[in-house]
């Protein structure tokens with residue numbers, strides 16, 4: 025079981041807001057544990073040399089909301105399709121509960137792909153729109169009615185069950201479509217970028233709705249998105265993929281506080297973490313004029329350089345001559361504080377994650393009452409207790 | 425942001441359409457009242473330079489994806505609607521952005537299933553529609569196309585010599601792969617089954633379909649028909665070397681289903697006693713391509729077969745077995761086909777597509793001959809057909825006034841007052 029189902033919101037995660045919704049378990053009577061296990065699961069597309077999903081190992085807990093996130097082409101959709109039974113598995117296995125589903129056809133897996141273009145039927149009542157798939161499956165009338173009413177309660181659709189879809193608002197219609205998946209009471213919900221068709225404002229609204237709905241239903245859910253903000257706000261845990269390889273699985277808080285490697289560090293969080301390659305010195309790493317203390321043990325595997333990571337909110341503006349000198353390029357005022365985008369004055373220092381032509385700026389969050397101006401020079405250093413150090417070669421985390 | 429029009433066939437008349445108005449509010453005089461299936465987006469038909477276009481209001485990135493997908497399907501010779509263009513960068517009178525529009529050419533003489541049902545159909549039509557959809561799905565799957573939203577609403581039907589030919593109309597969820605996995609095919613089929621049952625139940629709830637029809641049984645037919653076809657088209661057959669005729673027979677069976685055999689993998693076992701064959705089926709349209717080559721007529725597969733039969737009997741009747749096939753075909757076209765199809769008075773010409781009309785006249789001649797117990801000239805058959813049958817047919821270039829619905833499924837968007 026999950027030790028502590030903790031959403032970013034209940035962890036007091038301040039970067040993003042949203043409501044957590046009430047937790048109303050409605051799964052009484054469902055005995056089978058709907059865990060999901062990717063077990064060394066591998067997919068090599070015909071004609072490709074390298075796997076698109078490479079020996080993936082993830083254990084999804086019963087009732088958990090797991091988000092697969094990563095840049096385009098990282099293998100998220102492939103992994104989800106393997107779980108859905110749409111993609112052959114070339115190595116390893118996939119388990120749902122204690123069933124090995126690796127070779128089962130999609131409809132025998134008891135999973136539901138949610139938000140696939142569900143049509144609403146104009147002549148049928150809302151109740152029939154939600155329940156007709158059960159009728160096809162031969163479920164008896166009383167049972168259908170029971171499940172439809174349960175789903176309607178959760179979706180706030182009870183008063184509308186006998187109406188026709190035409191008489192509903194757009195948002196209510198969308199919930200009817202969700203109801204169609206819910207009444208099937210599958211063991212696992214699968215969602216692949218379900219919000220990508222919505223504009224930015226609706227996307228924010230709908231993602232909190234889905235997250236809170238999932239928590240009320242308590243159905244194990246695997247959700248794919250390329251948007252790390254979406255992942256952070258929705259998932260109980262997040263799995264970050266890159267080039268078909270799992271980088272880290274963790275709660276949003278862990279992921280944010282101790283990213284397992286440089287890639288995760290740069291991918292999670294916005295604005296992104298500053299990542300700078302610096303020389304290793306005796307007892308620590310050189311950061312401009314300063315030596316930042318790093319426990320000797322952690323630096324054991326490091327070469328002559330290490331990568332220091334510091335989130336914009338963990339940057340401290342120091343007195344002149346201390347740490348690293350930054351020339352301010354842009355200031356973004358937010359009221360209580362401001363983001364400063366700048367370039368290290370020492371041209372030999374560049375930030376990781378930039379592209380050939382576009383250098384990545386150094387970003388610092390500063391006090392709104394002491395905001396520097398464009399062109400100013402400021403001196404910065406990481407807050408020692410919130411600093412990240414990574415191996416320059418492998419990218420792996422060195423600091424604890 | 426300026427209005428941006430992407431199209432392979434620029435037409436200045438496109439600029440006269442009211443792009444700064446939400447599609448829902450376009451004035452009547454631009455619109456053609458043709459029937460549509462159920463959809464979540466707003467779809468309208470407009471007249472433009474003598475043709476009819478379907479306009480779908482949809483987010484720009486999705487419009488571009490669907491446009492490209494439809495272009496690919498056309499390139500791969502798959503029966504689908506023809507993409508015409510994309511209009512993006514639309515802004516309303518108050519300067520607010522509007523969604524993009526995807527333009528496709530209206531598929532002439534096509535019938536959405538709801539229009540077919542509201543015409544009061546012959547019994548058994550439901551099953552013929554399903555059979556046509558099964559053929560379409562098998563074709564698309566052979567090509568590596570995963571549809572993701574198979575339904576009667578996302579298919580258009582054209583009459584094809586008494587049965588139907590199905591065309592894909594909504595490629596929004598589609599994806600092309602080198603090859604589909606069994607799981608992908610099974611999933612598409614399951615989506616089809618559930619959607620079809622739902623669509624038929626909806627027709628029953630709206631009293632457009634007889635209560636005796638069993639939606640679940642009919643929807644199951646898509647699975648059985650699909651699987652039969654798939655096996656026929658892909659299975660490896662084994663037999664003794666003495667039974668070589670079975671190779672020939674397999675090809676003929678495939679052709680009669682409307683598929684072409686591109687190559688045949690024939691393997692003989694070591695001692696040479698058994699052969700196994702596996703056809704690589706490329707594409708339906710064997711007959712329609714042959715007819716197109718011979719006469720330039722571009723018609724449905726069954727219509728083509730019907731027309732080719734008539735061409736063959738013309739050839740036999742004229743005793744021109746030894747003449748060049750192209751020559752005979754040309755004569756048949758100018759002496760039989762064209763004069764007959766031109767006999768339809770102008771005001772009735774919107775009833776049926778010419779090839780379908782020709783097919784019906786042949787049928788009609790057969791009934792007349794049976795009644796009169798002697799041969800009937802085709803000229804007499806067309807006269808009788810135009811006088812007694814055609815006027816009572818519905819107009820199918822533009823079936824008007826049937827139940828069509830849009831059901832936007834999106835969260836509440838503030839509407840202008």
Ligand SMILES: Nc1ncnc2c1ncn2[C@@H]1O[C@H](COP(=O)(O)OP(=O)(O)OP(=O)(O)O)[C@@H](O)[C@H]1O
Pocket residue numbers: 069070072076094095096097098099100101102103250601602
């Ligand atoms: N059918 C296919 N045949 C060959 N290669 C494929 C196929 N589908 C995906 N790939 C490759 O596999 C890799 C992973 O693709 P996948 O679609 O799973 O990525 P993704 O993380 O979902 O990306 P996106 O966010 O762009 O959807 C990519 O390199 C892609 O090019």
Ligand SMILES: Nc1ncnc2c1ncn2[C@@H]1O[C@H](COP(=O)(O)OP(=O)(O)OP(=O)(O)O)[C@@H](O)[C@H]1O
Pocket residue numbers: 141143459460461462463464465466467478480505506528529530531534536573577578579580593594595596
């Ligand atoms: N080119 C065309 N020719 C004839 N009819 C068309 C054409 N394009 C669209 N239609 C009609 O409009 C209807 C709706 O179009 P379409 O299915 O593309 O919309 P949609 O909103 O994407 O649907 P869905 O809800 O399935 O996603 C179709 O069912 C069809 O009847």
Ligand SMILES: [Mg+2]
Pocket residue numbers: 462463464577578594
């Ligand atoms: Mg559609």
Ligand SMILES: [Mg+2]
Pocket residue numbers: 141594595596597
């Ligand atoms: Mg669509």
